[in-house]
Amino acid sequence: MIEYDSVTKIFGIGKKAVTATDNVTFTIADGETAVFLGPSGCGKTTLLRMTNRLEAVTRGTIRVMGRDTMEMDAQKLRLSMGYVIQQIGLFPNKTIAGNIAVVPRMLGWDRGEIRSRVDELLGMVNLDPEIYRDRYPAELSGGQQQRVGVARGLAANPDILLMDEPFGAIDPINRDQIQDEFLRLQGKLKKTIAFVSHDIHEAIKMADKIAIFKDGRLVQFDTPEAILMRPANKFVSDFVGADRALKVLGLLRIRDAMNPEPRNLVQAGEDAPGVLKMMEAQNLPLAFVIKDNRPVGYVHPKLLKYEQGRVGELAEKFPETLGAREPVRDALSAMLMHDITAFPVVDDNGNLAGTISYRQIQKSILDLYADDHEESKIE
Numbered sequence: 170m171i172e173y174d175s176v177t178k179i180f181g182i183g184k185k186a187v188t189a190t191d192n193v194t195f196t197i198a199d200g201e202t203a204v205f206l207g208p209s210g211c212g213k214t215t216l217l218r219m220t221n222r223l224e225a226v227t228r229g230t231i232r233v234m235g236r237d238t239m240e241m242d243a244q245k246l247r248l249s250m251g252y253v254i255q256q257i258g259l260f261p262n263k264t265i266a267g268n269i270a271v272v273p274r275m276l277g278w279d280r281g282e283i284r285s286r287v288d289e290l291l292g293m294v295n296l297d298p299e300i301y302r303d304r305y306p307a308e309l310s311g312g313q314q315q316r317v318g319v320a321r322g323l324a325a326n327p328d329i330l331l332m333d334e335p336f337g338a339i340d341p342i343n344r345d346q347i348q349d350e351f352l353r354l355q356g357k358l359k360k361t362i363a364f365v366s367h368d369i370h371e372a373i374k375m376a377d378k379i380a381i382f383k384d385g386r387l388v389q390f391d392t393p394e395a396i397l398m399r400p401a402n403k404f405v406s407d408f409v410g411a412d413r414a415l416k417v418l419g420l421l422r423i424r425d426a427m428n429p430e431p432r433n434l435v436q437a438g439e440d441a442p443g444v445l446k447m448m449e450a451q452n453l454p455l456a457f458v459i460k461d462n463r464p465v466g467y468v469h470p471k472l473l474k475y476e477q478g479r480v481g482e483l484a485e486k487f488p489e490t491l492g493a494r495e496p497v498r499d500a501l502s503a504m505l506m507h508d509i510t511a512f513p514v515v516d517d518n519g520n521l522a523g524t525i526s527y528r529q530i531q532k533s534i535l536d537l538y539a540d541d542h543e544e545s546k547i548e
């Protein structure tokens with residue numbers, strides 16, 4: 170847990186004084202990622218750097234795991250937290266293994282322990298240890314270097330990670346991928362993370378909570394849903410943008426919007442006439458064809474008319490498979506692109522997890538707005 174309690178930072182004195190952080194109070198709960206968001210100069214990095222005492226607090230208190238950071242040894246405090254920054258800061262003359270091992274070495278781990286930890290970490294960030302451990306940073310792409318930066322931050326298995334625009338220097342496609350990988354990793358590791366970003370899309374994607382700052386002040390601290398659906402003031406609503414409903418599509422996961430128990434399923438081995446009869450009786454415009462609990466394709470009444478064979482052979486294939494964890498935005502994009510209004514959804518093993526339709530997407534968004542209105546009424 171990280172508690173910011175009336176934290177103020179003033180750089181300089183007299184006329185030149187700049188208040189970078191102004192009386193900021195909020196708490197990052199254990200295992201949560203809080204993204205610090207706001208325009209350039211609003212104090213995000215300063216707050217992050219005060220957390221591990223790279224900057225001193227002018228007034229107020231920062232507590233980590235319940236302890237006032239000012240009462241802790243600064244060096245120990247720093248070593249107890251992972252720190253990942255945009256410019257990566259890898260040592261060019263050290264190998265990848267050497268770079269990752271910096272903190273464990275300072276903590277006095279033995280060689281064997283460090284070696285196996287380095288390999289484990291490289292595996293975690295999807296870099297093959299055999300290939301990368303003895304290379305030098307200049308021999309890696311920007312995205313690979315950033316993965317090494319993440320591995321280094323995690324090296325001594327800290328409970329807390331501080332990340333300052335960690336994926337800011339990577340091109341958008343690779344950034345998206347590395348964000349996905351990091352989310353999967355965090356799903357397992359459950360670190361407590363303070364994460365600086367100036368990108369609303371990244372914040373929505375990565376955050377459990379978003380802290381929005383303006384001129385050093387905390388304007389809103391809340392879940393991404395609440396920030397999008399209930400911005401505290403005009404500054405926040407302008408910052409999140411007019412396309413809030415579209416951003417919600419990126420936030421909602423398919424598993425939250427899908428039908429986990431669809432009734433329009435037929436087995437691949439069933440005969441066309443029987444399926445057609447059933448679809449007409451139940452007025453189903455489309456049925457999903459399943460084999461061994463995996464989606465095979467879809468059939469509709471027109472396709473089955475005058476056919477005698479099995480639906481598994483007659484089914485039209487789906488051009489894409491959607492995963493339950495993917496954002497609803499991807500489902501909508503697939504529907505628009507292929508002109509199909511319903512898709513099967515699979516779990517990580519490729520088994521059918523449910524189905525998603527255009528109407529369900531619309532309903533999920535309307536439900537979110539409805540929840541929001543209910544809460545507003547209670548308040």
Ligand SMILES: Nc1ncnc2c1ncn2[C@@H]1O[C@H](COP(=O)(O)OP(=O)(O)OP(=O)(O)O)[C@@H](O)[C@H]1O
Pocket residue numbers: 180181187188189207208209210211212213214215216367
């Ligand atoms: N060492 C310093 N000395 C004087 N002023 C500073 C110092 N560091 C930061 N500031 C000022 O404090 C304010 C907040 O800076 P900070 O770097 O925390 O903002 P930021 O939100 O992280 O910005 P960016 O997104 O551009 O990195 C700015 O006005 C900045 O000029």
